[in-house]
Amino acid sequence: MASIREEAVIESSADDVWEVIGDFVAGPRRMAPGFVLDSRAEDDCRIVTFADGTVVRERRIGVDHDTRRIVYSVVGGDVRPEHDNASMQVLADGEQRCRLVWIRDVLPDQLAAPMSKTMSAGLAVIKRTLGHLGSPE
Template structure:
């Protein structure tokens, strides 16, 4: 199973960062605008439309307020398995978001990796905007 990880550092307050992440229906407006174009909630899941017109149904596995951790699984035509998680930490006066993806087949890393990099860049821009509002 392949594992990829992105870390996003921001000066935005961790509570505001977690609030944006835990708002599972607002990926396209609060967390990764431009990378995600639309998010539609369904019972226990969200349907996400990405910038490249790909749509994925993401099952929400855990929304852990205490650990500030969100976990989801995704259904995809090119992945046998996908499990993603995002967790918020405080690190040296900054807020760190760790995004981890575990998936099969391993060869999908060539596609998933650049997508995660683009998503992390969009997330960094959105989170840094929270500094202006703090």
């Protein structure tokens, strides 16, 4: 099984970043506007549409507000892994800075390279979008 880990420092408080990341349904379009075109609820899943036209169905596994961690799994759509488990966790790194750690385990291993590329591109958008949340303008 391939494991992917992406991490970024975001210049906003962990609480402010978690308010977006922890929103299972709307979080993807709020954290990565333009990269994600739509995210909507359907049963216990969210349907996420990306700018490149890819549509995935992601099942909510868990949201832990105390540890600021969300876990989900791609279960359908244009990408159909045999196994997928992804987590995003927001860790405080001072008052106005945090780290976002995004980990994904996926099968088959051949999906790791394209998923890693997509995660890296998405994380760049997330960092730009969520940086300086709550800062006075």
